[in-house]
Amino acid sequence: MADKKMVEAITSMNEDFAQWYTDVVKKAELCDYTSVKGCMVIRPAGFAIWERLRNELDKRFKETGVQNVYLPMFIPESLLQKEKDHVEGFAPEVAWVTEGGQQPLTDRLCVRPTSETLFCDYYKNTVHSYRDLPQVCNQWCSVVRWEKETRPFLRSREFLWQEGHTAHATAEEAEERTVQMLNVYADFLEEFCAIPVIKGRKTDKEKFAGAESTYTVEALMHDGKALQSGTSHNFGDGFARAFGIQYADKDNHLSYVHQTSWGVTTRLIGAIIMVHGDDSGLVLPPKVAPVQICIVPIQQKKKGVLEKAAELKESLGKQFRVKLDDTDKTPGFKFAEQEMRGIPLRIEIGPRDIENGKCVVVRRDNGEKEEVSLAGLEARIGEILEQMQKDMYDSAKARRDSQTYEASDYEEFKNIFAEKTGFVKALWCGDRACEDKIKEELAVTSRCMPLENADVTEGSCVCCGRPAKKMVYWGKAY
Amino acid sequence: MADKKMVEAITSMNEDFAQWYTDVVKKAELCDYTSVKGCMVIRPAGFAIWERLRNELDKRFKETGVQNVYLPMFIPESLLQKEKDHVEGFAPEVAWVTEGGQQPLTDRLCVRPTSETLFCDYYKNTVHSYRDLPQVCNQWCSVVRWEKETRPFLRSREFLWQEGHTAHATAEEAEERTVQMLNVYADFLEEFCAIPVIKGRKTDKEKFAGAESTYTVEALMHDGKALQSGTSHNFGDGFARAFGIQYADKDNHLSYVHQTSWGVTTRLIGAIIMVHGDDSGLVLPPKVAPVQICIVPIQQKKKGVLEKAAELKESLGKQFRVKLDDTDKTPGFKFAEQEMRGIPLRIEIGPRDIENGKCVVVRRDNGEKEEVSLAGLEARIGEILEQMQKDMYDSAKARRDSQTYEASDYEEFKNIFAEKTGFVKALWCGDRACEDKIKEELAVTSRCMPLENADVTEGSCVCCGRPAKKMVYWGKAY
Numbered sequence: 013m014a015d016k017k018m019v020e021a022i023t024s025m026n027e028d029f030a031q032w033y034t035d036v037v038k039k040a041e042l043c044d045y046t047s048v049k050g051c052m053v054i055r056p057a058g059f060a061i062w063e064r065l066r067n068e069l070d071k072r073f074k075e076t077g078v079q080n081v082y083l084p085m086f087i088p089e090s091l092l093q094k095e096k097d098h099v100e101g102f103a104p105e106v107a108w109v110t111e112g113g114q115q116p117l118t119d120r121l122c123v124r125p126t127s128e129t130l131f132c133d134y135y136k137n138t139v140h141s142y143r144d145l146p147q148v149c150n151q152w153c154s155v156v157r158w159e160k161e162t163r164p165f166l167r168s169r170e171f172l173w174q175e176g177h178t179a180h181a182t183a184e185e186a187e188e189r190t191v192q193m194l195n196v197y198a199d200f201l202e203e204f205c206a207i208p209v210i211k212g213r214k215t216d217k218e219k220f221a222g223a224e225s226t227y228t229v230e231a232l233m234h235d236g237k238a239l240q241s242g243t244s245h246n247f248g249d250g251f252a253r254a255f256g257i258q259y260a261d262k263d264n265h266l267s268y269v270h271q272t273s274w275g276v277t278t279r280l281i282g283a284i285i286m287v288h289g290d291d292s293g294l295v296l297p298p299k300v301a302p303v304q305i306c307i308v309p310i311q312q313k314k315k316g317v318l319e320k321a322a323e324l325k326e327s328l329g330k331q332f333r334v335k336l337d338d339t340d341k342t343p344g345f346k347f348a349e350q351e352m353r354g355i356p357l358r359i360e361i362g363p364r365d366i367e368n369g370k371c372v373v374v375r376r377d378n379g380e381k382e383e384v385s386l387a388g389l390e391a392r393i394g395e396i397l398e399q400m401q402k403d404m405y406d407s408a409k410a411r412r413d414s415q416t417y418e419a420s421d422y423e424e425f426k427n428i429f430a431e432k433t434g435f436v437k438a439l440w441c442g443d444r445a446c447e448d449k450i451k452e453e454l455a456v457t458s459r460c461m462p463l464e465n466a467d468v469t470e471g472s473c474v475c476c477g478r479p480a481k482k483m484v485y486w487g488k489a490y
Numbered sequence: 491m492a493d494k495k496m497v498e499a500i501t502s503m504n505e506d507f508a509q510w511y512t513d514v515v516k517k518a519e520l521c522d523y524t525s526v527k528g529c530m531v532i533r534p535a536g537f538a539i540w541e542r543l544r545n546e547l548d549k550r551f552k553e554t555g556v557q558n559v560y561l562p563m564f565i566p567e568s569l570l571q572k573e574k575d576h577v578e579g580f581a582p583e584v585a586w587v588t589e590g591g592q593q594p595l596t597d598r599l600c601v602r603p604t605s606e607t608l609f610c611d612y613y614k615n616t617v618h619s620y621r622d623l624p625q626v627c628n629q630w631c632s633v634v635r636w637e638k639e640t641r642p643f644l645r646s647r648e649f650l651w652q653e654g655h656t657a658h659a660t661a662e663e664a665e666e667r668t669v670q671m672l673n674v675y676a677d678f679l680e681e682f683c684a685i686p687v688i689k690g691r692k693t694d695k696e697k698f699a700g701a702e703s704t705y706t707v708e709a710l711m712h713d714g715k716a717l718q719s720g721t722s723h724n725f726g727d728g729f730a731r732a733f734g735i736q737y738a739d740k741d742n743h744l745s746y747v748h749q750t751s752w753g754v755t756t757r758l759i760g761a762i763i764m765v766h767g768d769d770s771g772l773v774l775p776p777k778v779a780p781v782q783i784c785i786v787p788i789q790q791k792k793k794g795v796l797e798k799a800a801e802l803k804e805s806l807g808k809q810f811r812v813k814l815d816d817t818d819k820t821p822g823f824k825f826a827e828q829e830m831r832g833i834p835l836r837i838e839i840g841p842r843d844i845e846n847g848k849c850v851v852v853r854r855d856n857g858e859k860e861e862v863s864l865a866g867l868e869a870r871i872g873e874i875l876e877q878m879q880k881d882m883y884d885s886a887k888a889r890r891d892s893q894t895y896e897a898s899d900y901e902e903f904k905n906i907f908a909e910k911t912g913f914v915k916a917l918w919c920g921d922r923a924c925e926d927k928i929k930e931e932l933a934v935t936s937r938c939m940p941l942e943n944a945d946v947t948e949g950s951c952v953c954c955g956r957p958a959k960k961m962v963y964w965g966k967a968y
Contacts, residue, residue, distance in 0.1 A: 047569055047611050048599070051562035056627065059558045080537045084529035084648055085563075085601075085632060091525055105591055109601065112585040112647075113636030121526070123563075123587065123601070133525050138533075149534065153632070154563060158591030169590075170562055 101221020212460025236433030294354030310362030579699020690938025714911030772832030788840030917958030
């Protein structure tokens with residue numbers, strides 16, 4: 013039995029989901045506030061999760077030909093202003109460096125909120141001929157946006173992310189890369205993070221500042237709110253025209269390049285917490301977990317117990333990420349800690365188990381206990397972890413589906429959001445006025461137009477009743 | 491034969507070493523200047539080197555129990571000012587953020603030049619009892635120092651680095667960790683980067699702002715100038731007292747923690763260029779090289795050549811990092827490019843080689859050519875790469891040793907530096923006035939007091955003639 017005191021330390025998610033989230037972040041020691049307002053420290057347990065996500069994504073990026081680079085963290089004001097929509101979107105929320113080396117700066121520098129302008133500056137110098145294309149670069153870095161309200165991992169003034177930026181010879185190739193990276197994100201979220209997502213396109217109202225089109229993967233959190241979990245933008249040649257990025261084709265004819273950008277952030281950690289967590293704390297999918305197995309010796313002072321536990325750690329460690337908790341805390345306390353930290357499996361082993369050549373394996377996601385023979389332990393653990401990864405996805409998907417509704421008129425639409433939180437699929441006329449009205453009256457936004465079957469020729473707009481053009485997923489968003 | 495035109499594109503290192511360095515950085519496409527004054531872009535070929543260095547070091551760190559974290563990039567002015575020596579050392583060269591979200595800031599924020607103050611702020615909140623110690627954290631990030639003169643990788647206003655920060659219960663443990671990390675750096679530089687180093691301690695004049703003692707690894711570049719390649723600092727309890735970081739021991743008695751910090755930066759890439767490079771460009775040690783083998787097909791339009799080359803890439807690729815250059819450039823141009831980029835081995839394979847079941851393997855460091863049977867190629871390549879890694883270290887060490895001199899009085903000391911550049915080993919009285927005089931008159935600084943046999947009881951100071959206390963390595967530094 014897990015230690016009551018520690019378990020009671022966090023608020024129940026049904027009672028107050030926001031407080032539950034904050035408690036988990038704090039008690040699982042993922043991150044903490046700092047003396048720097050709106051900025052957080054990502055603690056070892058949190059950063060280890062980010063490293064797992066980053067390494068897996070980086071591998072998947074490189075398989076598609078992505079090369080990593082590093083560009084400056086500062087953007088001169090004159091450079092930021094070159095693309096009109098872009099600067100309008102970001103200028104209100106940037107931080108400005110106005111003094112360096114005890115001298116005032118003549119062209120002040122903003123701390124990058126995103127690096128489209130810098131990549132344009134770089135590509136302008138690097139791309140000359142069709143031989144220099146495509147450019148498929150990415151950087152892992154931190155960016156700054158001066159948010160007023162902040163929440164750990166979900167919204168902070170500085171956060172970690174990756175931003176991919178590409179340049180292509182043709183519009184078709186740019187569109188292909190935009191969708192390719194959306195699919196990389198979707199597969200990564202589903203296969204690695206066990207988070208089901210809706211792939212779709214943003215409406216013009218919700219798209220990125222300066223983009224022709226923005227694609228998104230949208231996930232549903234435990235409380236029914238949507239989290240935009242990754243975006244991929246097609247810029248067309250808008251930035252290329254603003255920055256003068258041209259290449260000579262085989263006939264020496266000059267054309268503008270076509271660009272894309274795509275990114276995910278540390279808010280992925282927030283998604284993992286809010287999709288999989290429960291009232292005992294964090295629950296990490298086996299593929300994500302920095303530690304997959306926590307071995308807890310029972311009656312560890314009895315002869316042979318710690319030795320056997322250490323032996324298990326050694327042998328399992330060849331195949332899995334394993335920790336042995338041999339501190340002098342009580343087993344109950346250790347169980348509670350392992351649960352709070354979301355470690356997928358717990359192995360309990362005491363004198364009687366050793367005598368019987370067995371141990372007890374407990375799954376974090378559903379609490380299932382199983383006696384496993386020490387002889388075949390590695391193989392069985394492998395099976396259990398694989399099953400757990402699959403079950404976590406299935407159960408998240410079942411919940412997401414049960415929280416996805418449909419509405420055919422505004423009355424129905426309003427009533428659903430009055431009683432429930434989740435995705436509502438409903439038709440839309442394509443007019444921004446309807447989006448504005450829905451946002452104002454219900455605090456609901458269009459999350460995306462799904463990639464498949466978004467175009468409709470029948471039915472009427474859920475808001476105004478005029479002929480509908482698109483199927484839209486609507487929801488309340490983080 | 492390498493293409494003349496491309497080879498002639500870089501200045502000879504004997505003619506103008508600084509220009510040679512700049513040419514290599516540019517032509518090997520490692521990095522480039524940007525529109526942001528004093529900041530550079532690290533291009534794919536340069537960043538791939540940094541990734542190799544980072545991943546290897548990170549692995550070595552973790553083997554000693556280091557955990558990665560991420561702290562904010564901003565430091566409130568009030569926090570920076572808490573430790574007197576530290577703020578005096580860094581305040582003149584920081585960049586200040588004075589406005590965020592279109593509002594002036596009341597407590598302005600500096601962009602971190604280093605994060606001792608933030609880690610102190612973090613440890614103050616995290617460390618309460620002896621059970622919370624030691625704290626052994628590290629972060630990979632970028633830092634900003636407002637340098638007036640900048641050079642790619644060696645000195646720029648923003649650079650990438652890692653900074654480790656630890657807190658310990660005792661002074662002994664802190665000293666142990668300081669030296670342990672110095673040894674991690676030294677082993678990494680020698681074993682992985684093939685760069686021989688002198689391990690030593692900095693004099694008080696040269697130590698880090700706020701440190702009790704600073705240890706350093708010093709390497710000698712091709713031109714005889716010294717490059718400080720990694721530092722490890724013991725802070726004692728100075729920062730702990732300034733920030734109030736105390737822990738309760740087993741008897742509930744409060745004590746201050748003892749702290750260390752240690753770091754290496756992207757200037758390591760500069761060290762690799764300047765230790766191993768030659769007049770044909772970059773030369774990368776096999777362990778560092780992102781691409782270890784470049785396969786160049788000869789008469790590639792002849793039937794079967796490209797197929798065989800692709801087959802080699804496939805089979806060698808299982809064990810090594812291999813690239814096949816099947817572009818339509820001439821073989822000579824491909825050779826020159828491979829040499830410029832420092833790829834350790836080139837494999838030439840043409841119709842006659844295929845007929846004879848052989849290929850030609852050419853080493854980048856010494857130009858040695860060898861006909862190797864395709865049957866035993868993997869094994870032989872493995873041997874050659876291993877030998878090359880060893881030879882590169884040996885040859886760098888032989889050059890370093892040949893550029894290390896000794897002087898017993900000031901006349902001799904002056905004469906050496908008038909004619910040569912290198913390390914000069916000479917005794918020192920321990921008085922800062924002598925260091926100041928040497929720096930002023932000769933632009934020479936004390937690089938370090940070697941870890942072994944630095945204390946002397948005989949002999950006289952090379953500068954003032956008074957009884958000597960320390961053996962010191964002197965040199966001109968980057």
